[in-house]
Amino acid sequence: MTDHGSGTDDAIGGPIRHIPVMLAEVLEHLAPASGQSILDGTFGAGGYSRAILEAGADVIALDRDPNAIAGGAALLADYPGRFQLHHSNFSELDRFAPEGGLDGVVLDIGVSSMQIDEADRGFSFQRNGPLDMRMAQAGVSAADVVNRAKVSDLTRIFGFLGEERQAGRIARAIEKRRLEKPFETTRDLAGMIEIVTPRKMTDKIHPATRVFQALRIYVNNELGELADALFAAERALKPGGRLVVVTFHSLEDRIVKRYFADRAGKASGSRHLPEMVRAPEIFKPLSRQAVAAGEAEAAENPRARSAKLRSGIRTEAPAGRTDLSIFDLPDLADIERLKG
Structure with missing residues (x-):
């Protein structure tokens, strides 16, 4: 498991200069051109948006992080009339599509290096700060989850979203410690995890890495947001x-792989029957396999080491059912129950 913003070695690591990941491959698959309208659902520092604008297409960009919206002022000034920037979750991107539809959508999933570098956002335990992790800077925080969730729920969160083998052990230790004093900072939680599951000489990542990843995904509903997007x-x-x-x-x-497979059109029914029912092809894949970053980029930019790109071209078939069962998402506790 890795985290957007770094490679496996430093999944919640120190400062990393923001570089748009797989920019050349994104532009190749997106093929932006003059007169087109393309939506960048994860604006971040604006790397993709700027490159698409430079290629001649108009851009509608979204981000749920208020800091990212504030940081886009310069790009708005550089491209008046051709660039829009909206504070919104990308799961609602269809609200911003022009009447004739979009020519392209690009999504760069996960937390950005800028968010990790900001100690007061609470994404990194190597930069001590409040145990927050909220991309939208609103709602239930990671501290709320750690201090209020049931042990069984913490175990499932750490196990499913972080693939943490010691999920139960860590959850029980959290429960015991929070009875004495609630968790407030990133290093407070990371330090306890390091005591409960000490780092081995062969370990490439800190013992708290998977727990922090799981909390971030859960707090921001990242998998559900991606499916809806x-x-x-x-x-x-x-x-x-x-x-x-x-x-x-x-x-x-x-999730992305299963989505494109489901939308590629496939026969269904019994092989013993003479006729098979074929689902409509909603997307034609642009490549048979996921595209990885090139060796040179992976060596220069740690964020690219685990990146995978998948893409498809929309057909004329009507939109299909929004059936979340195709993603097999984990059944986790409703985070709204943890509000203070």
């Missing part, structure tokens, strides 16, 4: 429009 892109794209998604760990990539 894929359905939204399907509704928003015009025939011939392109969907390009860059993921950074196996949970994200599995």
Whole structure:
């Protein structure tokens, strides 16, 4: 498991200069051109948006992080009339599509290096700060989850979203410690985890890495947001429009892979019957396998080491059912129950 913003060795690591991951591959698969309207659902520092604008297409960009929206002021000034920036979750991207539909949608999934570098956001335990992790800077925080969730729920969160083998042991230790004093900072939680599951000489990552990843994914509903964003892109794209998604760990990539497989059109029914019912082809894949970053980029930019790109071209078929069962998402506790 890796985290958007770094490779496996430093999944919640120190400062990393923001570099758009797989930019050349994204532009190749997205094929932006003058007169087109393309939506960047994860604006971040604006790397993809700027490159798409430079290629001649108009851009509608979204981000749920208020800091990212504030940081886009310069790009708005550089491209008046051709660039829009909205504070919104990308799961609602179809709300911003023009009447004729979008020519492309690009999604770069996960937490950005800028968010990791900001200690007061609480994403990194190597930069001590409040145990927060909220991309939208609102709602239930990681501290709320750690201090209020049931042990059984913490175990499932750490196990499913972080693939943490010691999930139960860590959850029980959290329960015992929070009775004495609630967890407030990133290093407070990371230090306790390191005591409960000491780092071995052969370990490449800190013992708290998977727990922090799981908390971040849960707090921000990242997997559910991604699933809904894929359905939204399907509704928003015009025939011939392109969907390009860059993921950074196996949970994200599995969702995107299953989505494109489901939308590729497949026969269903019994093989013993003379006729098979074929589902409509909603997307034509642009490549048979996920595309990885080149060796040179992976060596220069740690964020690219685990990146995978999948893409498809929208057909004229109507949008399909928004059936979340195709993703096999884990059944976790409703986070709204943890509000203070």
